[in-house]
Every structure is written in C-alpha cells, then in structure tokens.
Amino acid sequence: MHIIKFLLALLLLVAALNERAEASVPGHSNDTHQQAKFSELGDLLTVEQAQGRFAWLSKCYDGLLVELWERMYESTDVVKKEEKLRQLKALWLSDTALAAGKAQYVTFANTDFTNPYQWYAGTSANEACTIMPPEYEPIALKTTVLPRSYCENRSYDHEWEWISEVTVDDFTHQSEKHAHSIVSGKVLVLRANQASKVTIKPGNKEPEFPSYVAARVWLDWNHNGQFESSEMVYRSASSGVFRFLLDVPATVPEGLTLMRVATDAGGGSDNACTRIHYGEVEDYLVTVR
Numbered sequence: 001m002h003i004i005k006f007l008l009a010l011l012l013l014v015a016a017l018n019e020r021a022e023a024s025v026p027g028h029s030n031d032t033h034q035q036a037k038f039s040e041l042g043d044l045l046t047v048e049q050a051q052g053r054f055a056w057l058s059k060c061y062d063g064l065l066v067e068l069w070e071r072m073y074e075s076t077d078v079v080k081k082e083e084k085l086r087q088l089k090a091l092w093l094s095d096t097a098l099a100a101g102k103a104q105y106v107t108f109a110n111t112d113f114t115n116p117y118q119w120y121a122g123t124s125a126n127e128a129c130t131i132m133p134p135e136y137e138p139i140a141l142k143t144t145v146l147p148r149s150y151c152e153n154r155s156y157d158h159e160w161e162w163i164s165e166v167t168v169d170d171f172t173h174q175s176e177k178h179a180h181s182i183v184s185g186k187v188l189v190l191r192a193n194q195a196s197k198v199t200i201k202p203g204n205k206e207p208e209f210p211s212y213v214a215a216r217v218w219l220d221w222n223h224n225g226q227f228e229s230s231e232m233v234y235r236s237a238s239s240g241v242f243r244f245l246l247d248v249p250a251t252v253p254e255g256l257t258l259m260r261v262a263t264d265a266g267g268g269s270d271n272a273c274t275r276i277h278y279g280e281v282e283d284y285l286v287t288v289r
C-alpha cells in the first residue's frame with residue numbers, strides 16, 4: 001500500500017513538472033482547468049537545501065530513509081543501513097543532478113497532500129531534529145527549481161485577514177488562509193517590457209466589515225535572491241480589492257525567480273523579510289520571457 005502511495009506521489013510530481021513545462025510554452029494558456037493542480041505545500045528547496053534535507057533526514061529520520069529505500073527497490077536483501085543511504089543519495093543527489101541544479105528531495109505532508117501543521121523537514125544537518133506529526137508521510141520526491149533561497153516571511157496571525165485571490169493577466173490563484181504559502185505547482189510567465197494587470201483580493205473573516213490592509217508586492221528582477229527596495233513593485237492600502245499595472249523590465253535574467261505578495265492589517269513593512277502581523281505572505285514562481 002505504501003509503495004502504491006509513493007508511486008502515486010511520484011506520478012503526481014511528474015504531472016506537476018509537465019505542467020510547469022507546459023506553462024513555459026509562450027502563448028500556451030489554459031489556467032482555468034489547471035487551477036486545481038496548484039500546490040500550496042511550498043517546501044521549495046535550493047540544491048544546497050536539498051543536500052541539507054538529506055543530511056537532516058540521515059541524522060533525524062534514518063529509519064524513514066531506509067523504509068524509502070525498501071519501497072523504491074522493493075528489496076528485502078540484507079543491505080547495511082549505510083549502503084542504503086549511500087544508494088539513495090547517489091540517486092537523488094548525483095553529480096549530474098547537482099551540476100544541472102536539479103537535486104531531488106523528499107517532502108512530507110498529510111496523506112491528502114495538505115500540511116495542516118505547516119511542518120517542514122529540516123534543510124541542514126545543523127538544524128535540530130523536530131518531531132514530524134504522526135499522520136505525516138513522505139508524499140513526493142521533488143526536484144529543485146529555485147536556484148536561490150529567499151528570506152522567510154509569514155504572518156503572526158492569519159485568522160481574520162488573508163489573501164484569497166491573486167490574478168496576473170490570465171493567471172488566477174485562489175487560496176485559503178495561511179501564514180505563508182508558496183504556489184509551486186505552476187510558473188507565472190511575465191512578458192518583458194510590458195505591463196501586466198494585477199489584482200489582489202484580501203480575504204476577511206467578516207466580509208461585510210472588510211479590514212483596512214496594506215498590500216505590497218516584490219519581484220526579484222535581478223535574480224540575486226534578495227528583494228531590494230527598488231524591487232518593491234507595489235504598495236498601497238485599502239479595504240477593497242487592489243488593482244495595478246505591473247511594469248515588467250525590458251531585460252531580466254533567464255530562469256525562475258520569485259514574486260512575493262503580502263497583505264497586512266497591521267501596516268506591514270517595506271522590507272520583504274520583516275515578519276507581518278495580520279495577514280498572509282504568498283510567494284509565486286515567476287519567469288520573464
């Protein structure tokens with residue numbers, strides 16, 4: 001049963017990767033029917049973090065890695081634990097994969113592919129071991145896509161205010177309330193030297209009395225893994241829907257980068273890394289063509 005589940009997860013992952021490949025075909029846009037496949041699990045790791053994930057699991061959950069080895073090889077041969085770990089590492093973190101920036105790592109969640117406790121496995125051997133929620137399982141073998149890691153940001157409180165929808169031209173993402181989420185199932189494609197129409201719909205626990213929230217958007221145009229002050233592309237405050245035109249620079253380096261959207265009824269900060277109070281932070285994978 002476990003093997004089937006894991007294989008299913010792998011298939012879903014392959015589907016997600018295909019979807020990403022499709023999304024990068026210029027002019028190919030069928031967002032509506034693909035919307036259901038959006039993943040909000042986040043857990044997008046860089047190559048270095050994927051290596052750290054393996055080291056952390058080897059330290060904290062080596063039994064689980066052994067179990068994964070047994071599922072993948074369907075073997076009951078007497079093989080030493082160290083050899084099993086070595087083989088897994090060779091499979092997921094081969095020199096070829098590392099050189100291509102495509103290391104693989106295991107991500108964990110509930111069996112329904114949700115992460116209700118917002119629990120993530122470690123990404124460095126130096127991190128202390130934490131206890132995985134008992135109902136969690138390894139649900140997918142992911143391939144690294146982001147070459148850089150970004151500062152974390154999340155809200156202290158997302159009970160009353162959150163982000164319920166973000167649209168960019170034909171791209172729409174509706175979502176529930178979270179402290180932070182990474183929309184990792186699909187890449188948002190922007191056109192160089194054009195203006196894109198963006199809307200941000202805040203969610204409210206009492207929609208008849210919408211809160212006055214500050215909204216900000218940052219885009220790492222220069223792909224350096226940081227949101228410089230010049231990369232804050234929008235800032236406003238309102239109790240309604242935010243609408244603006246996003247001017248995309250004429251030249252942006254190739255590859256994936258990150259767009260961060262934050263709403264905060266506590267006013268927020270111009271610093272994309274400063275933790276927000278009442279609202280949500282959503283990160284989107286973006287490529288400019």
Ligand SMILES: [Ca+2]
Nearest residue numbers: 163175176177
């Ligand atoms: Ca949301």
Ligand SMILES: [Ca+2]
Nearest residue numbers: 220224226228
């Ligand atoms: Ca930057």
